[in-house]
Amino acid sequence: MAFIVSPSFPVDRSDFHAAWNALQTHYEQTKNHTLQQLFADDPQRFQNFSRRFDGFLVDFSKNHLTSETLTRLLDLARAAGLETAREMLFTGGRINWTENTAALHVALRNRSGNPIEFNGQDVMPEVNAVLAKMQTFAENLRSGALTSTSGRKIRTVVHIGIGGSYLGPKMMIEALAPYTLPDAPEVRFLANIDGAEFVTCTRDLDPQETLFVVATKSFSTPETIINARTAWQWVHQAVSNETDVARHFVAVTANRAAAEAFGILPEAIFPIWEWLVGRYSWASAMSLPVVCRIGFAPFIQALEGAHAMDRHFLETPLEDNLPVLLAMISVLYNNFFDVQTHLVLPYSYHLRHFPAYYQQCEMESNGKSTLRDNTTTDHHTAQIIWGESGTNGQHSFFQLLHQGTRSFTADFIGLINPHHPLDTHHFELIANCFAQTEALMEGRNADEVRSKLLTAGMDPAVIEAILPQRVFNGNHPSNTLLVDRLTPYALGGLIALYEMKTFVQGVLWGVNSFDQWGVELGKELVKGIHAEQQALLAGEAADGGGRNPSTRGLLAHFAARYARPA
Amino acid sequence: MAFIVSPSFPVDRSDFHAAWNALQTHYEQTKNHTLQQLFADDPQRFQNFSRRFDGFLVDFSKNHLTSETLTRLLDLARAAGLETAREMLFTGGRINWTENTAALHVALRNRSGNPIEFNGQDVMPEVNAVLAKMQTFAENLRSGALTSTSGRKIRTVVHIGIGGSYLGPKMMIEALAPYTLPDAPEVRFLANIDGAEFVTCTRDLDPQETLFVVATKSFSTPETIINARTAWQWVHQAVSNETDVARHFVAVTANRAAAEAFGILPEAIFPIWEWLVGRYSWASAMSLPVVCRIGFAPFIQALEGAHAMDRHFLETPLEDNLPVLLAMISVLYNNFFDVQTHLVLPYSYHLRHFPAYYQQCEMESNGKSTLRDNTTTDHHTAQIIWGESGTNGQHSFFQLLHQGTRSFTADFIGLINPHHPLDTHHFELIANCFAQTEALMEGRNADEVRSKLLTAGMDPAVIEAILPQRVFNGNHPSNTLLVDRLTPYALGGLIALYEMKTFVQGVLWGVNSFDQWGVELGKELVKGIHAEQQALLAGEAADGGGRNPSTRGLLAHFAARYARPA
Numbered sequence A, B: 001m002a003f004i005v006s007p008s009f010p011v012d013r014s015d016f017h018a019a020w021n022a023l024q025t026h027y028e029q030t031k032n033h034t035l036q037q038l039f040a041d042d043p044q045r046f047q048n049f050s051r052r053f054d055g056f057l058v059d060f061s062k063n064h065l066t067s068e069t070l071t072r073l074l075d076l077a078r079a080a081g082l083e084t085a086r087e088m089l090f091t092g093g094r095i096n097w098t099e100n101t102a103a104l105h106v107a108l109r110n111r112s113g114n115p116i117e118f119n120g121q122d123v124m125p126e127v128n129a130v131l132a133k134m135q136t137f138a139e140n141l142r143s144g145a146l147t148s149t150s151g152r153k154i155r156t157v158v159h160i161g162i163g164g165s166y167l168g169p170k171m172m173i174e175a176l177a178p179y180t181l182p183d184a185p186e187v188r189f190l191a192n193i194d195g196a197e198f199v200t201c202t203r204d205l206d207p208q209e210t211l212f213v214v215a216t217k218s219f220s221t222p223e224t225i226i227n228a229r230t231a232w233q234w235v236h237q238a239v240s241n242e243t244d245v246a247r248h249f250v251a252v253t254a255n256r257a258a259a260e261a262f263g264i265l266p267e268a269i270f271p272i273w274e275w276l277v278g279r280y281s282w283a284s285a286m287s288l289p290v291v292c293r294i295g296f297a298p299f300i301q302a303l304e305g306a307h308a309m310d311r312h313f314l315e316t317p318l319e320d321n322l323p324v325l326l327a328m329i330s331v332l333y334n335n336f337f338d339v340q341t342h343l344v345l346p347y348s349y350h351l352r353h354f355p356a357y358y359q360q361c362e363m364e365s366n367g368k369s370t371l372r373d374n375t376t377t378d379h380h381t382a383q384i385i386w387g388e389s390g391t392n393g394q395h396s397f398f399q400l401l402h403q404g405t406r407s408f409t410a411d412f413i414g415l416i417n418p419h420h421p422l423d424t425h426h427f428e429l430i431a432n433c434f435a436q437t438e439a440l441m442e443g444r445n446a447d448e449v450r451s452k453l454l455t456a457g458m459d460p461a462v463i464e465a466i467l468p469q470r471v472f473n474g475n476h477p478s479n480t481l482l483v484d485r486l487t488p489y490a491l492g493g494l495i496a497l498y499e500m501k502t503f504v505q506g507v508l509w510g511v512n513s514f515d516q517w518g519v520e521l522g523k524e525l526v527k528g529i530h531a532e533q534q535a536l537l538a539g540e541a542a543d544g545g546g547r548n549p550s551t552r553g554l555l556a557h558f559a560a561r562y563a564r565p566a
Helices: A013-030 A035-041 A067-079 A082-090 A124-143 A167-175 A195-202 A222-236 A242-246 A256-262 A285-294 A296-315 A322-336 A354-366 A398-403 A423-442 A446-455 A460-470 A488-509 A517-537 A549-561 B013-030 B035-041 B067-079 B082-090 B124-143 B167-175 B195-202 B222-236 B242-246 B256-262 B285-294 B296-315 B322-336 B354-366 B398-403 B423-442 B446-455 B460-470 B488-509 B517-537 B549-561
Strands: A050-053 A056-059 A156-160 A186-190 A210-215 A249-253 A269-271 A341-347 A384-387 A409-417 A479-485 B050-053 B056-059 B156-160 B186-190 B210-215 B249-253 B269-271 B341-347 B384-387 B409-417 B479-485
Touching: A013 A067, A013 A322, A035 A423, A050 A322, A056 A322, A056 A488, A056 B549, A067 A082, A067 A322, A067 A488, A082 A296, A082 A488, A124 A269, A124 A285, A124 A296, A156 A222, A156 A285, A167 A186, A167 A285, A167 A354, A167 A488, A186 A195, A186 A285, A195 A222, A195 B423, A210 A222, A210 A285, A222 A242, A222 A249, A222 B423, A249 A256, A249 A285, A256 A269, A269 A285, A285 A296, A296 A322, A296 A488, A322 A409, A322 A488, A341 A354, A341 A423, A354 A384, A354 A488, A354 B398, A384 B384, A398 A423, A398 B354, A398 B517, A409 A423, A409 B549, A423 A479, A423 B195, A423 B222, A423 B517, A423 B549, A446 A460, A460 B517, A479 A488, A479 B549, A517 A549, A517 B398, A517 B423, A517 B460, A549 B056, A549 B409, A549 B423, A549 B479, B013 B067, B013 B322, B035 B423, B050 B322, B056 B322, B056 B488, B067 B082, B067 B322, B067 B488, B082 B296, B082 B488, B124 B269, B124 B285, B124 B296, B156 B222, B156 B285, B167 B186, B167 B285, B167 B354, B167 B488, B186 B195, B186 B285, B195 B222, B210 B222, B210 B285, B222 B242, B222 B249, B249 B256, B249 B285, B256 B269, B269 B285, B285 B296, B296 B322, B296 B488, B322 B409, B322 B488, B341 B354, B341 B423, B354 B384, B354 B488, B398 B423, B409 B423, B423 B479, B446 B460, B479 B488, B517 B549
Parallel strands: A156 A186, A156 A210, A210 A249, A249 A269, A341 A384, A341 A409, A409 A479, B156 B186, B156 B210, B210 B249, B249 B269, B341 B384, B341 B409, B409 B479
Antiparallel strands: A050 A056, A056 A479, B050 B056, B056 B479
């Protein structure tokens, strides 16, 4: 274990190693206990291993843990400096040390009225000024006070952004669809550089009634800038002069100069800040389309829900702290049980993109190998996060979960009260959610299968022939998270819960959760490849620039087969 | 290795073990060779380890293999009985032995004019009769000859189906969007039981102009039947009598009796067959909405593309056989390098749901632990399949791919010729695809980082402080698949390529790729849980029925918090 001498918060290495080793010893002693046995040993498991907060119930009793495991996990969290790190996160400390800055997304939803300082300055006035600007803009857009150059009302907002400038607002608009205002514009997203997405997105739109939000912190993300340029031309075909075109664009960015150079009007720029990491930016002006769609007050409720979860995380003892518990359970599986993948399974159509949202949050935050002391990790960091909305997954990959050879962990998310009146559907949906966690845990052994099939009247000889195919090993752990109702407030809390879980994991694994150096190399290589591609298409003899023969072969094949449009 | 004494095709156990052991020995000797080293050793790697067929290029040179590895992998495939199994698949053999039937999806796209027999009967006349019925129906729907009860044209087709009755047609309609006919109806999909999906799907539709396709092989899939019942009521509100309601419904099913009992008109039933497995059914009447959308002739082209790939798989020596090569490379990583997850990364907006489609194909087919001889496997079977369209993933989870601690393999899929005229977008998209495979393979070591940053003018002291954070280990393998153009023909070939890859894997791993016993247990448990849920909501004291305290606790919490709609 080379671990944690942090430039941002110091950790006593020997304390940490002692806590890790104690957990390792405990794990070795208990790793073969089955979930069924744990329930038999403690009929109070549900009471002992579930927690409630603010409309959430988290049941983590279907996991390979006892009270002692929990104690040791929380000892490890303390020894990793979690409490210090948490304090830093909330007080503008330079927790993103590789970029020498804070990660102040908690300020975006700081509804306490208290200041949060960074570099000796309270950031709240700026945060609140942008919120007010979003409110005015969205209200004017919906009322028709803000019109296009032709005097027509804006009917469609196209949000151009990718990654952290996209996944949050998209997930939120779907999650909060029942809160859509009657006079709201349609919102579409344009993320991929693929021209097919641009064509599909704009095909049936009228430029006179369309507004583009160009969302990029750096205002240099290639996908976003290229899409924005094409959008500009697309509007220009319908609108006579550049000044009028500009009235169809707003920007969300930390790079005001680049946005203005692009042609965005100064008053149409919604600032974000250097201290804001893209994947944690949903509570900023990145959600301008969300405010256009559901209104300002519900958006503020989402911030309030997140703020309540932030405070819960900051103030609640670790034993009852939802993000801490979820994170430490993931550490147990990741680093002791050696489980490589984690499923997020919302039994909710509205949360169908929540797995993709959280996939970015954990994998981009914690998918790293270099620790805070610049050594290379010798333990695993982030898992592979995947998932699908229930019950869809049951008719797809659940076969492997039940009878395959892979280990995994899973969060099942259920909503208690739906927004629709179709009770029959809802009861069946929730029953499926619970049935899957039960089936994964309990399995069904050969004796049970035999007895079931005999009762069903099957020929004993046929039973023996088919029996092994119908056995389920069970003993698969899962968490179940129940949400009273998916209000804006609850959604804010849900997002913050998973964000803070990710933060805790990052502290435990010793990585900086707020940088993303791993995306740089591909970005750099694309320039040379693009140049060689163009040279080949122009019929020039490209020298390959020392490039490997595989990439060269692919480029040559592309150039040979590509037919320029007439 | 307990492996393969198959009731369906016999395999010489000692041959298989010998081939496996030879590969194991070779793996041990070569496992530490880096990809960079392999390219240095063989400048002809691209030529040696890429194959072309029918508009496809598969470059597998960026993998940990040499000619000897390939020889040993193909020896293993032969020893596993692949050639016999392949023959069985194409000739109606009972390859789905646990259900004592064939898996005859190849018959759906058998464009050879030759018969395919099952149970002594040629299935082709039936297959072709259903195709003709689909053609007539779709043409009448588009022309307006087929009208709703009010005499109006059908403007929307809602396809109700889940899993294999859903993922194929949905993926195809998106992939072939450029082929949409001008007079085509809109097609929507209704999969999830969640009532929110029903409400969202139908909210803005006029029942008088809507037709429902109820797609379920058994006609008993709970999600589909409950959605269909709600749809029936929804139409009934607008249409006076049951007979008229029925004119808004068609069924795709192998259970004609159940469909008629539901109320589907006999002439509105499109048959499928017991020998057809849901996840392999895209070429059947399950694609009725595809035919409505793009027309019959392009759909036939998709069948022709699949048929060409089927024949390629059946007739080409293993050395040049695309599905066999992709499958055996996956066996190498799965069973020797112990890689648990495989990414599918189409750099194409139109193929954005291909990862979800293939996820079901492999994980439901091969996510099993019981072998053909009824013993439990001691090797791994299917991997976890996940992915996202490029370039979106680059701005999300690629951080972990480049700098995380997890091993993975990946298929990058690129389209050479787009359907749109936005060259700038397309060149950038393809350059990104190639750049990522290069970055993953080559990485960037500390010396390279230092030299880059010095050239960029960074302070040497700062460089040393940040250096380890900017290192990429590289050596991550990938396949690249290039497709000349995503025509219906090419899409058919692409699907068949992955289907046959899955088949080969199943043969190698010794599982039945065509059953899915693992979905049964959850289905059974849901009944008892549903009953207990209803009892609790009615205020009855539920006894729990021996249920575990976690599920009981969740049920009690649900009942306590659920507020019935007024």
